[in-house]
Amino acid sequence: MRSITITKPSPLPPAEIAALARGTHGDPFAVLGVHPADKGLIARAFIPGAESAEALTLAGKLAGRLARIDRAGLFEGPLNIRKAQPLRYRAANADGEWIVADAYSFGPVLGPMDDYYIAEGSHLRLFDKMGAHKLRHEGADGVHFAVWAPNAKRVSVVGLFNQWDGRRHVMRLRRDTGIWEIFVPDIGEDEPYKFEIVGADGKTLPLKADPFAFRSELRPATASITTAPLAHDWGDTAHRDFWRKTDIRRQPVSIYELHAGSWARDEHGQFLTWDALAERLIPYVAEMGFTHIELLPITEYPYDPSWGYQTTGLYAPTARFGRPEGFARFVDGAHRAGIGVILDWVPAHFPTDEHGLARFDGTALYEHADPRKGFHPDWNTAIYNFGRREVMSFLVNNALYWAEKYHLDGLRVDAVASMLYLDYSRKDGEWLPNQHGGRENLEAVSFLQAMNREIYGQHPGVMTIAEESTSWPKVSHPVHEGGLGFGFKWNMGFMHDTLRYMAREPVHRVHHHNDITFGLLYAFGENYVLPLSHDEVVHGKGSLLNKMAGDDWQKFANLRAYYALMWGYPGKKLLFMGQEFAQRAEWSEERALDWHLLDAPAHEGVRRLVRDLNRLYRDRLALHARDCEAEGFHWLVVDDSANSVFAWERRAPGERPIAIISNMTPVPRPGYGLKLSRGGRWREILNSDASDYGGSNMGNSGYVSAADDGYASVTLPPLATIMLEAE
Structure with a gap:
């Protein structure tokens, strides 16, 4: 293709040509591409580095030759096609040709x-349109990009496909x-990209990842990557159908909370x-x-020590563990193994990394402009503007996205209390009251x-679970x-x-009996999950084992007794990884769990106990079917503080009580x-002091006999919990 030099001047004003070349034109779609002219159609294209260009139809037929009208790479020329249609260009310079x-x-x-x-805030499939x-x-394969930036002067998508040049794909x-939005033809998946945004003040912002x-x-790279629609042949119909048709409050729910990066590592760490x-x-x-x-x-998320709570990409599974399909x-x-998956979800705040959402289009777009509402003092992060319908829609769509695209069984919503209270972690004068003068965040x-x-x-x-630490009602x-509408709290x-x-040392527990009994006063006001979470084993708090009182033998006995009490207590269960085998060290995201501890009988005994507690909890309706209802609980011994003994029954209609x-105390x-x-015989179905669990093996030889009026004489092992089931 012969070189074509600059020819006659374009009808475009010089200022407009210069603006296109600089990437400052207010509406490049109005002048670039195919447009009517006096005698048919003309095409204009911006192709930096080209010395000549020819227009081609998508079928590859020559549609016209273009002249260069600006040394920056702006071309223009008449077309020999009758109807406007998409084009490609064959460009050339001294080094060769390209399309x-x-x-x-x-x-x-x-x-x-x-x-x-979208304008109404009611679009519930934004994830099919945005991004x-x-x-x-x-007629062409490519990638459609769409991003919300209402206060921007210009937005361009940039990537390797355009040499990260913000002038080439200025969006509509x-x-x-x-x-x-813009459709970029002839690119596919695995393309890194970001958005180049010029704010209303004319300043170009640091490149932004796609929300x-x-x-x-x-990490540490921060670009977004194009991807094909998630392709996976799901085989979990039976699992999902079961949970759709059941009342989850009356099902056993025992949750294993874990950090994917430190549960285990490969041989190289x-x-x-x-x-x-x-x-x-x-x-x-x-x-x-x-x-x-x-x-x-x-x-x-960009920063490993944040454990994922400082997320910058709410719609992307982190690249740390592979591709989304993984x-x-x-x-x-x-799901095929009968196990649900819950995602810890963070709509309470977001980090201010420059590639993220903070001041996304040069203004406080996703966050409140006023730091009294838009800045989180605890985490040095931004707070979503929940009162803005586009922001609410962004977050609601994200919750729906994980449920639909990845079949997740639930969302545990982090830091709900920080969302509900305008004065959360703030002193007087550092927060703004709501329209009624109160501290409740009505928008949240x-x-x-x-x-x-x-x-x-x-x-x-699909269930939602609130981490909410106050007495907010319903x-x-x-x-x-x-109510707020959560399934559990x-x-x-x-x-x-x-x-x-x-x-506390057992000798002092006599004075603190209500630490165990008080919770039963409110246990049925909400649908509760009992959490022994990661928050309790970090930041100097030590492991659960090391929270227990006494010497090493007593620590293990206390922990076993505590777990058995918790699994018999009304409410769904949650245990953080490693605590099921009495991890000794405080959790750290930097290393795997200490799996070698299972070689020690005491640790293996705790693991066996947790396994057996889970099986009992799942198999016995009396232990789970009325977790959220007072009729499933009955005190037997509530006031024996002198001996630090607690006893109750768990019940379910038509089931044998437990x-x-x-x-x-360590006193048998x-x-x-x-x-x-x-009355009658009650079988001992669990004893946390059993030798299989590392205990002293004191118990009731398998059963207890109760008189006709229910009176029974029971052997209580030291620092232990037993479970008896009526036969």
């Missing part, structure tokens, strides 16, 4: 109904919504991929009898209600009853009170008298 597709000759992908629902989507459009602004990115680069993790973790969790895995946040296989594998309440309403409405069988009550009071009790009896108590709910 470049003309994004400006393609029409928009988004339509007026998208604009309507980067590989698709076929007007949809003014009704503030969304910028809707479905895949990201591995590196992270396991999702596939390698699934191969080892899923059989272990199944053998241990847990019903669910809860993952600390795995949405993309995470889908992990979830599917768990509306967001949480909307999120729960949509999740439970569109994905029955957290786990339906929205139509004035973490029982932080149980955790703090009972751990405080177990840390008595849970705890002796929280043979012949302890109490009245059970019925």
